[in-house]
Amino acid sequence: MQPRAPRYRVGGLNFIYDTGDSSWAAPIVDVSESGIFLSTSHQLPAGTRVKLVPDVPEHEKLAFEIIGEVVRVNELDNDATFTRPPGIGFRLLNLQPPQYTELKRFLEARDVLVRPPKF
Numbered sequence: 001m002q003p004r005a006p007r008y009r010v011g012g013l014n015f016i017y018d019t020g021d022s023s024w025a026a027p028i029v030d031v032s033e034s035g036i037f038l039s040t041s042h043q044l045p046a047g048t049r050v051k052l053v054p055d056v057p058e059h060e061k062l063a064f065e066i067i068g069e070v071v072r073v074n075e076l077d078n079d080a081t082f083t084r085p086p087g088i089g090f091r092l093l094n095l096q097p098p099q100y101t102e103l104k105r106f107l108e109a110r111d112v113l114v115r116p117p118k119f
Contacts, residue, residue, distance in 0.1 A: 013110050014055035017068065017090070019048060025055050029087055031107060031114050036068065039087045041076040052090060054106070062106060067093045 015038055016025045026038035036052065044050070052066040068090030076086040095103065104114050 013107075013112060016053045016055050017044075017050040017088070018053065019044070019050050026087070028112070029085055031112055033114065035071065035089055035091045037072075037087055037089045039085055041086050042088070043073050043075065044070045044088060046070050046073065049093070050090065052092075062102065064099050064102070066095065066103065069093055 012027070014025045014027050015036065016023055017038065024040065024042050026040035026042070029037045029039045031037075048070045050068050050070070052068045054060075054062065070088055071091045072089035074086050074088075107114050
């Protein structure tokens with residue numbers, strides 16, 4: 001098993017995740033070079049593919065789509081015995097190096113730190 005990529009705490013930026021049938025918005029908890037973790041009590045099955053869209057004004061939108069795949073779900077723990085925040089981890093799919101660079105620039109402009117990928 002590979003070690004997890006370093007995570008960075010983020011605040012104040014929501015992403016919309018859209019299955020094509022339904023969509024939800026949730027704040028980013030952290031970002032790594034391979035994915036995004038959103039804080040939500042909503043659950044999707046592992047393997048579900050979604051379109052990820054930053055919840056920003058139209059003139060700030062990215063010029064390309066981000067497709068994510070659910071790789072991890074932390075369920076809401078009403079007993080408060082679970083130490084991980086509830087949410088969904090998405091692996092970023094099909095981003096080409098120029099798109100990743102643009103995404104990185106977009107996130108860093110909003111004080112989100114992201115490690116560069118190993119292409």
